Amino acid sequence: MTMFDPHIHMTSRTTDDYAAMREAGITVVVEPAFWLGQPRTHVETFEDYFLALIGWERFRASQFGIRHFCTMGLNPKEANSPELIDGVLGLVDFYAAKDGVVAIGEIGYDDQTAAEDRALLAQIEIARRHELPILVHTPHRDKRAGTLRTLDVIREAGIAPERVLIDHNTEETLPAVLDSGCWAGHSIYPETKMDEQRMVALVRRYGSERIIINSAADWGVSDPLKVPKTASAMRAAGIIESEIHRIVWENPVAFFAQSGRLDIAEVESVKAVDQRQLWEGNSVLRGQTPLIDA
Amino acid sequence: MSSSPFQILATEAPALARRLAEISVGDGPALSRTFGAIGRWGEHGTPASVPADLTPDGRMTIGDLLRAALLERAVPGLGNQAPAALRRLTQTGDTAERVIVLRMLHRLPEPDRFLDIALEACRSSVLPVFAAIACGNPYPARFFPAAAFNQLIAKLLLSDLPLTAVIGLSSRRTADLLRIAEAYASERRAAGRPLHPDFPLLSNTQQEIRP
Numbered sequence: 219m220t221m222f223d224p225h226i227h228m229t230s231r232t233t234d235d236y237a238a239m240r241e242a243g244i245t246v247v248v249e250p251a252f253w254l255g256q257p258r259t260h261v262e263t264f265e266d267y268f269l270a271l272i273g274w275e276r277f278r279a280s281q282f283g284i285r286h287f288c289t290m291g292l293n294p295k296e297a298n299s300p301e302l303i304d305g306v307l308g309l310v311d312f313y314a315a316k317d318g319v320v321a322i323g324e325i326g327y328d329d330q331t332a333a334e335d336r337a338l339l340a341q342i343e344i345a346r347r348h349e350l351p352i353l354v355h356t357p358h359r360d361k362r363a364g365t366l367r368t369l370d371v372i373r374e375a376g377i378a379p380e381r382v383l384i385d386h387n388t389e390e391t392l393p394a395v396l397d398s399g400c401w402a403g404h405s406i407y408p409e410t411k412m413d414e415q416r417m418v419a420l421v422r423r424y425g426s427e428r429i430i431i432n433s434a435a436d437w438g439v440s441d442p443l444k445v446p447k448t449a450s451a452m453r454a455a456g457i458i459e460s461e462i463h464r465i466v467w468e469n470p471v472a473f474f475a476q477s478g479r480l481d482i483a484e485v486e487s488v489k490a491v492d493q494r495q496l497w498e499g500n501s502v503l504r505g506q507t508p509l510i511d512a
Numbered sequence: 513m514s515s516s517p518f519q520i521l522a523t524e525a526p527a528l529a530r531r532l533a534e535i536s537v538g539d540g541p542a543l544s545r546t547f548g549a550i551g552r553w554g555e556h557g558t559p560a561s562v563p564a565d566l567t568p569d570g571r572m573t574i575g576d577l578l579r580a581a582l583l584e585r586a587v588p589g590l591g592n593q594a595p596a597a598l599r600r601l602t603q604t605g606d607t608a609e610r611v612i613v614l615r616m617l618h619r620l621p622e623p624d625r626f627l628d629i630a631l632e633a634c635r636s637s638v639l640p641v642f643a644a645i646a647c648g649n650p651y652p653a654r655f656f657p658a659a660a661f662n663q664l665i666a667k668l669l670l671s672d673l674p675l676t677a678v679i680g681l682s683s684r685r686t687a688d689l690l691r692i693a694e695a696y697a698s699e700r701r702a703a704g705r706p707l708h709p710d711f712p713l714l715s716n717t718q719q720e721i722r723p
């Protein structure tokens with residue numbers, strides 16, 4: 219089964235991860251723009267990060283037969299840096315026009331401050347201008363209240379719920395998100411957020427419509443194989459193949475295809491690996507024999 | 513407030529105190545440079561006694577004490593440049609540098625000027641940086657707006673840091689904080705995960721609730 223990890227921060231991961239993901243069946247990833255674990259101090263470093271997302275990282279993924287898309291956004295954590303906001307929002311607007319950008323995100327709330335409100339609303343406008351869907355991060359702390367506030371803001375902004383993916387859901391946020399008409403993402407983490415067995419229970423209870431899972435793997439303790447591992451857990455629990463396929467493939471494809479920049483036929487044809495290719499003269503290889511799919 | 517870092521330094525390492533007294537730090541960039549290097553002046557040894565607000569766990573090096581003493585002596589002379597200079601110190605400092613700045617904030621003139629520095633530290637994922645503002649530090653209870661104080665507690669509940677280490681928690685036990693704590697407990701129960709061992713400090717049944 220080919221799978222899609224619709225939320226993974228590959229810039230923080232190794233080539234071993236890429237190889238293992240491809241081996242496990244992952245052929246498409248979406249890398250949301252996020253923070254680096256600590257706040258950046260200059261607008262210009264965001265630009266280099268955005269350039270890496272659409273450049274080197276996409277090439278690195280392609281070397282392992284993985285199609286890489288990304289989202290552009292000022293994340294809620296750094297939306298609290300007043301000296302950065304205007305400059306970064308300008309960059310988000312500029313890079314939102316690039317080919318591989320399939321949504322604005324991850325945006326939303328962290329501390330639920332007034333500065334986060336401002337950045338969220340401004341980026342909903344950017345998404346509207348570029349006709350892109352949005353990927354919304356929900357807060358780790360005071361999560362249910364933060365998620366309900368997010369849904370209110372989205373309703374008031376008048377953005378169509380089918381163009382919104384609300385991420386990092388739990389047992390306590392999922393019913394409201396499904397009721398809103400938005401898509402519901404779940405980050406399967408080794409320790410926090412959500413685990414495989416809890417996800418199985420949610421699918422049993424709520425089905426597969428608008429349900430999406432991801433690894434949200436980043437620079438922290440996380441596992442880039444959580445999508446295939448959760449698919450296996452669902453299979454072991456007797457969930458039927460068509461439902462699993464919908465969750466790990468059809469749903470994320472349908473959501474991000476709304477960008478007009480993810481061609482369904484193209485992502486369905488498995489990307490051939492050719493590690494002889496170079497990116498601006500660089501290869502991901504360090505003297506190994508290149509892998510080439512026939 | 514207990515004795516000043518410079519006084520402690522003068523008692524415990526008089527030669528270093530004399531050396532510190534000789535340097536003048538007239539502006540933010542000079543403070544940044546000196547602050548980075550000064551930690552290595554006194555690599556050897558730990559001070560015999562230090563105030564609890566500077567090191568709740570009792571661990572502090574002579575280098576940390578030198579940095580605290582430098583802030584104590586230099587920041588008043590920076591006048592209205594001080595907030596920007598300290599902000600730069602926390603942005604460009606390593607973890608040890610950041611921790612000392614955060615622990616000293618409430619001892620410096622007009623501490624409310626440094627609120628955004630303290631709030632930024634609350635967002636840090638570097639646990640010692642977060643702990644430096646959250647635990648054993650009187651700054652949040654004195655200067656944080658309610659929403660920010662509540663976020664600090666919500667973040668602490670998701671860590672292994674003790675709630676008992678938060679200074680002034682009882683004065684900030686508002687109905688909204690208790691609501692956030694209840695929502696946290698409900699989410700943990702739904703996920704089948706244990707509560708922070710200090711959670712009872714925030715439960716409705718304890719003490720009276722402030723409006």
Ligand SMILES: [Zn+2]
Pocket residue numbers: 225227250252324434
């Ligand atoms: Zn993320």
